[in-house]
Amino acid sequence: MLLRAKKHDRSKAALAAATRDGDALRLLDRDSGPDPRDRGGPAQPMLIVKDLQKHYDIGRTALRGPRSVVRAVDGVSFEVAKGETLGIVGESGCGKSTTARLLMHLIEPDAGSVIFDGEEVSDVRGISVRDLRRNMQMVFQDSYASLNPRLTLADSIAFGPAVGGMPRAQAQARALTLLRMVGLDPESYAQRYPHELSGGQRQRVNIARALAMGPRVLILDESVSALDKSVEAQVLNLLRELKRDLGLTYIFISHDLNVVQYISDRVMVMYLGQVVESGPVDRIYGATRHPYTAALLSSRPSMDPRRRVAKPPLSGDPPNPINPPSGCRFRTRCPRAQERCASEAPMLAAAPDHDAHLTACHFPLSAAGGATPTGMEGLHGAAATDSGHAYGHTTKRLLRLQA
Amino acid sequence: MRMQTAPSTAAAITPAAAFRRPSRGYWHTVRRRLSRDPLTLGCAAVLLLLVGIAIAAPWLGLDDPFKMSMIRRLKPPGYQGHLLGTDELGRDMLARLIFGARLSLFTGFVPVVLATLIGGGLGIIAGFTGGRWNMVIMRLIDVFYAFPSVLLAVAISGALGAGLLNSIVSLTLVFIPPIARIAESVTTQVREQDFVEAARATGASGWRIVQGHVLANVTGPILVYASSLISVSIVIASGLSFLGLGVSPPNAEWGLMLNTLRQAIYVAPMTAILPGIMIFVTSMCFNLMSDGLRGAMDIKNG
Numbered sequence: 001m002l003l004r005a006k007k008h009d010r011s012k013a014a015l016a017a018a019t020r021d022g023d024a025l026r027l028l029d030r031d032s033g034p035d036p037r038d039r040g041g042p043a044q045p046m047l048i049v050k051d052l053q054k055h056y057d058i059g060r061t062a063l064r065g066p067r068s069v070v071r072a073v074d075g076v077s078f079e080v081a082k083g084e085t086l087g088i089v090g091e092s093g094c095g096k097s098t099t100a101r102l103l104m105h106l107i108e109p110d111a112g113s114v115i116f117d118g119e120e121v122s123d124v125r126g127i128s129v130r131d132l133r134r135n136m137q138m139v140f141q142d143s144y145a146s147l148n149p150r151l152t153l154a155d156s157i158a159f160g161p162a163v164g165g166m167p168r169a170q171a172q173a174r175a176l177t178l179l180r181m182v183g184l185d186p187e188s189y190a191q192r193y194p195h196e197l198s199g200g201q202r203q204r205v206n207i208a209r210a211l212a213m214g215p216r217v218l219i220l221d222e223s224v225s226a227l228d229k230s231v232e233a234q235v236l237n238l239l240r241e242l243k244r245d246l247g248l249t250y251i252f253i254s255h256d257l258n259v260v261q262y263i264s265d266r267v268m269v270m271y272l273g274q275v276v277e278s279g280p281v282d283r284i285y286g287a288t289r290h291p292y293t294a295a296l297l298s299s300r301p302s303m304d305p306r307r308r309v310a311k312p313p314l315s316g317d318p319p320n321p322i323n324p325p326s327g328c329r330f331r332t333r334c335p336r337a338q339e340r341c342a343s344e345a346p347m348l349a350a351a352p353d354h355d356a357h358l359t360a361c362h363f364p365l366s367a368a369g370g371a372t373p374t375g376m377e378g379l380h381g382a383a384a385t386d387s388g389h390a391y392g393h394t395t396k397r398l399l400r401l402q403a
Numbered sequence: 404m405r406m407q408t409a410p411s412t413a414a415a416i417t418p419a420a421a422f423r424r425p426s427r428g429y430w431h432t433v434r435r436r437l438s439r440d441p442l443t444l445g446c447a448a449v450l451l452l453l454v455g456i457a458i459a460a461p462w463l464g465l466d467d468p469f470k471m472s473m474i475r476r477l478k479p480p481g482y483q484g485h486l487l488g489t490d491e492l493g494r495d496m497l498a499r500l501i502f503g504a505r506l507s508l509f510t511g512f513v514p515v516v517l518a519t520l521i522g523g524g525l526g527i528i529a530g531f532t533g534g535r536w537n538m539v540i541m542r543l544i545d546v547f548y549a550f551p552s553v554l555l556a557v558a559i560s561g562a563l564g565a566g567l568l569n570s571i572v573s574l575t576l577v578f579i580p581p582i583a584r585i586a587e588s589v590t591t592q593v594r595e596q597d598f599v600e601a602a603r604a605t606g607a608s609g610w611r612i613v614q615g616h617v618l619a620n621v622t623g624p625i626l627v628y629a630s631s632l633i634s635v636s637i638v639i640a641s642g643l644s645f646l647g648l649g650v651s652p653p654n655a656e657w658g659l660m661l662n663t664l665r666q667a668i669y670v671a672p673m674t675a676i677l678p679g680i681m682i683f684v685t686s687m688c689f690n691l692m693s694d695g696l697r698g699a700m701d702i703k704n705g
Contacts, residue, residue, distance in 0.1 A: 104604055130606045138604050146597035150429055150619035156598075159615055160605035193429065206601075213605055 037135075037216065038082070040118035046217060046249045047080040052102055052112035058322070068322045072098045074273040076112075077348075080217070085243070085250040087264030087281070089257060089296065091318055095273040096253045100221045103251070104138055105129045117216075134164065137210035141222035143202035147194040153179065153205050154190040160213045171212075178208035181245075183238060200231035204238065211242070219251045224259060236263055257300050261285050266356075269293045272321055272329045275348060279357030289351055289364035292330045328362065336363045436699040443695025446688040453685065457504035466495035468502045468655050477671040488674045490660070491667050496674055500681055503655035506567070507682070510640035510649070510656075511633045511689075514571050518578035519629045525579070526586025527621060531594055531613055541587060548580040556639050560648040570640055570649040577639070578632055585628045589621045623700045631693035634686030641682055657682050 056070040073095045080086045088096050101107045103114060105121065113120055116135060120126035127135075140146040147156050157175035162168060176186035182204040194202055203223060210218055220239070224232045236259065243250060254260050260267060261281055268278040269290065277290040288294045295314045319325055319332055327345050331337040340362050351357040351364070437443055456463070466485075472493030480488045480496075487496035529540040547555065559573035593599065594617070602612045641658025643649035650656040652663070660678040668675045 106600060106603060133604050133606045138601070140597040140601065142597055146601050148598045148616050148620070151616075159602065159607070163602075163605050163607040163611055209601065 045079040046082045048115040052076045053110045084265040087260035087267040088253045090270035094270045136217040137215040138219040139223040182208045217249045221253045283357045289359040446692040465498040468498040499655040506656040511637035514574035517575040522579035522582030523586045526583035530587040530590025544580045570643045593620045627697045634689035
């Protein structure tokens with residue numbers, strides 16, 4: 001009893017410290033001017049990823065067969081500009097999460113390079129993995145598994161800063177400030193345990209935990225996918241506010257196309273460990289060029305009953321990443337596939353009418369929708385924009401209800 | 404911020420009150436569950452009593468457990484102030500049982516504590532590092548695990564020679580493999596959780612993660628398992644003494660007493676089975692208590 005009372009006095013003192021001088025807040029608030037950690041200037045991309053690759057050798061699958069290799073991530077290159085949100089979409093198993101873990105160096109990449117704000121992540125020069133992790137943090141999908149059940153929320157949040165050498169009292173004060181920033185009253189939540197919280201509240205704590213390191217990039221790996229729609233909308237808005245207030249850059253991984261459309265500035269579509277299309281969000285959703293993206297978009301449930309699709313635009317599972325199809329990996333499920341697709345792998349190329357819209361396809365869909373293949377009529381045009389707006393409306397309505 | 408209203412109303416109680424009343428932690432829940440389990444509490448009480456009596460034995464005004472009397476051999480309980488009778492050399496059974504509890508409990512606890520420290524450490528290292536180290540440690544442990552535990556204890560004790568210290572060494576070696584296995588599997592499970600990944604993402608060192616995140620989550624299951632081994636340890640230690648590999652006469656130890664009284668089983672059955680009853684009650688209590696602990700600590704979602 002005495003011990004617990006002491007602990008409470010301590011957190012009370014920490015709370016007072018946090019509110020008195022707002023020390024932790026000032027550390028995190030970047031409204032006052034340019035970020036002192038910004039080295040390359042605004043034009044330098046926050047992240048440049050080149051030919052990232054991760055293969056898993058799973059040994060022989062047959063007794064005398066060849067050694068099998070899962071090509072989880074196979075030559076992924078992209079850039080993330082400062083202050084933008086890059087959405088990464090794709091079916092399960094397409095390498096989204098592996099890409100995220102490779103970026104954080106939680107898994108060692110086989111090949112490829114990551115350049116953070118102009119500095120290559122490397123042991124010898126540039127930025128160390130340790131410093132990279134301080135600048136880049138991750139929020140996972142499973143809000144429960146990503147919090148230690150034996151630690152109070154404040155201790156969970158304060159763990160990272162304490163590891164970085166921050167004194168205990170200061171780390172606790174920062175934890176309380178962060179709880180307030182993510183919309184949880186520190187007085188009632190700091191000493192609670194994860195199992196006492198709802199999924200949405202836990203995910204807020206996970207966001208606070210990631211922010212405690214003072215990162216510049218936040219990787220959100222399916223972070224809102226497990227939440228109820230209404231809670232999801234709240235957390236998405238919280239993420240938007242935090243991004244604005246703290247000048248963050250997001251990499252937002254999700255299989256939910258509506259959510260990605262809502263939050264992203266740019267979108268990257270992955271299929272079997274490769275990037276098939278990337279570009280500004282309105283181009284991807286409004287002027288789709290890759291048949292796979294078009295199929296994904298048309299598989300979204302529509303809010304308009306007249307536009308509901310009777311036949312699924314994509315059938316079956318993606319092919320086995322152990323032995324991906326030759327040439328274009330999507331050709332086995334692509335309605336536009338021709339002989340060339342089997343022999344020659346398409347490279348990412350810019351659309352004729354938009355430099356930043358890249359597509360890896362020999363026969364891309366045209367923006368006007370003239371040469372739409374059978375089975376996909378009109379789907380990538382009108383339907384896509386419609387349901388996209390519908391999501392916006394739903395979110396707004398939910399927020400109005402909560403207010 | 405717009406969002407601030409929703410969660411604070413969800414808390415339903417005023418923040419100030421919530422702050423004063425500490426939140427229910429894991430151990431709090433475990434304690435509450437145990438307090439509602441009469442069987443576990445009863446067993447714990449019996450064991451505490453036993454330990455208390457064993458510690459206080461010299462001050463209880465008992466007969467000298469080593470004082471022999473040729474004319475009062477194998478007397479039944481209640482004979483001339485001998486509450487539980489006398490043994491085959493006329494020594495007071497009550498005194499011998501209580502003094503025997505000291506050695507028996509000692510040989511029950513000490514090997515398990517040592518094995519928990521060593522085996523638990525090895526298991527956590529193996530589970531957390533994984534890969535090659537896991538391979539080396541766990542295969543080495545499997546070698547010991549392959550022998551039946553009693554046989555292994557007898558073999559090691561036989562090789563080292565009789566004596567209290569040697570039997571503790573052999574029992575410790577016997578218990579390291581199973582504890583290491585439990586520790587390894589629990590640690591492997593915890594290591595795969597996202598919160599460990601998140602801790603790695605903060606740049607924490609392996610040692611720091613083990614300290615801050617792994618230990619708190621693995622000690623519970625390891626301790627529950629270890630507590631169930633105490634009874635096994637008492638039984639095997641008694642067995643070693645019975646075989647003449649453990650404590651040597653004239654010391655009082657339950658297994659040894661059982662051995663020497665065995666020949667008197669037809670003459671004075673009530674006296675002869677007393678050490679056996681003590682072993683049975685003690686190991687039962689440890690088993691039931693460890694079951695209760697396991698139940699109380701197995702809390703889904705925290």
